[in-house]
Amino acid sequence: MINKKFTLAKRPIGMPEDDCWDLVESEIPDLLENQILIEVIYLSVDPYMRGRMNDMKSYAEPVKIGGIMVGESVGKVIQSRSEKYNIGDIVTAHLGWQTHIIADDDSLFVRRVFPDLAPIQAYLGVAGMPGRTAYFGLLDVGKLKSEDTVVVSAASGAVGSVVGQIAKLKGCKTIGIAGGPEKCSFIKDEMELDHAIDYKSGNLPEDLAKACPNGIDIYFENVGGEVSNAVAPLMNQGGRVPICGYISAYNSFNPDMDSRDDLPETPFDVFGALDPVPEHRFFVVTEFMNEWDKATKELTEWIRKGDIKYKESVLEGFEKMPEGLRNVLSGKNFGKQLIKI
Ligand SMILES: NC(=O)c1ccc[n+]([C@@H]2O[C@H](COP(=O)([O-])OP(=O)(O)OC[C@H]3O[C@@H](n4cnc5c(N)ncnc54)[C@H](OP(=O)(O)O)[C@@H]3O)[C@@H](O)[C@H]2O)c1
Incomplete structure (x- = not known):
């Protein structure tokens, strides 16, 4: 049996083109004791992947040249030499862009998921890392209160759609900002936020002021x-x-940069210059790792009840991973970007 994987061939300047990766094939070895073999079904495509392609200081190590591209996937256990996993179990694995994954059964990067609670690919999106990011970013970092006016950007996306709908569930006034009329219709008609604003329509400051006559709390x-x-x-x-990310700057990271000081204006510049300065900080979802199960439980319950609606953009074929990443970095995706094998 053959495994396919994408390794990093070179560090990108601007939008990552196909020549940034090598598609490598290799024979899958026999399992050792306490190992499992996962056949990947869906791969997640996430904005942070662009950052890992740069060789610069960050909250996480960059991918090495020749190293396997970082990413999470969901798949089925097809061989097991473990007492913890049976053939047929569905798991997520944070072990890179590959079609088959050998993992130790005690790996912290492998998590069992429950297809009866949510569709398996949702564990890469609204019921998975992006959903948990929304949950902790809004409730813990944002310290949400029911009387808040909450504005969220990339509001139809994997993280943003969950942020808006949790805020709505908690009784807040909710405003979603997104690119284009189709995404805005989804935010207004299906997510049922109070307002949807198309930042590409050219009236963002005016539209926002009109939607938030009493200002913005989060x-x-x-x-x-x-x-x-x-x-x-x-x-x-x-x-x-809560500063979850600032995707508009991700393609400004270039290999010759020494530090974030070389970046264009960041949200830290913008919000740090206000008087009074709002509470603002970057957070990473892994800060809340000990509480992930609590979030997953609540998120899957909201999905089951139809309280959280979501969109997915699915490209077919492992070879489409680079295209999927470009879609996310340009807003071509509508909802969680996935690759189906
Ligand atoms: N801190 C953490 O732990 C953590 C974890 C997960 C994600 N994140 C961050 O959360 C954010 C959303 O991630 P996601 O996975 O949910 O992705 P997503 O929203 O599903 O997809 C990315 C969206 O970003 C918007 N976008 C792309 N280029 C843009 C640009 N130049 N200017 C403005 N908007 C642009 C597009 O939406 P529009 O068409 O609406 O513009 C695009 O659809 C990202 O910043 C990501 O890095 C952080």
Whole structure:
């Protein structure tokens, strides 16, 4: 049996093109004791992958040249020399862009998932890492209160759609910002947020001021750039800005940069310059690892009841991984970007 994997061939400048990766095939070895073999069904495509392609200091190590690209997938156990996993079990594995994965049965990167609670690919999206990011970013970092006015960017996306709908469930006034009328219709009509604003329509500051006459208490930051600048003047005293990411700058990371100081304006510049300064900090979902099960349980229950609606963009074929990443970095995706094998 053959495994296919993508390894990093070179560090990108701007949007990562196909020549940044090598597609490598190798024979799958026999399992050792306490190992399992996972046949991947869906791979997740996430914005953070772009950051790992740079050789610079970050909250996580960069991928090495020749190293396997970082990423999570969901698949089926097809061989087992473990007492912990049976053939047929469905698991997520955070072990890179590959079609078959050998893992130790005590690996912290492998988690069992429950197909009867949510579709298996949802464990890469709203019931998985992005959903947990929304959950902890909003409730813990954002310290959500029911009377808050909450604005979220990339609002139809994997993280943003969960942020908006949790805020709505908790009784907040909710405003989603996204690119294009189709995404905005989904936010208004299916996610049922109070307002959806298309930042590409050219009236962002005016539209936002009209939707938030009493200011903004929480801005859940996913994108940075012009959106942060439009939000900033409307932040209320006591406001909070969980900085989850700022995707508009991700392709500005280049191999010759020494530090983040060389980056374009970041949300830290924009919100740090306000008077009073709103509470703002970058957070990583792994800060809350000890509580992940609690979040997954609540998220799958909301999905089951239809309280959290979500979109998926699925490309067919392992070879489409680079295209999937480019889609996420350009907004071509609509909801969680997945690759189906
Ligand atoms: N801190 C953490 O632990 C953590 C974990 C997961 C994700 N994140 C961050 O959360 C954010 C959302 O991630 P996701 O997985 O949910 O992705 P996603 O929202 O499903 O997809 C990315 C979206 O970003 C928007 N976008 C892309 N390029 C943009 C640009 N130049 N300017 C403005 N918007 C742009 C697009 O939406 P529009 O068409 O609406 O613009 C695109 O659909 C990212 O910043 C990511 O890095 C952080």
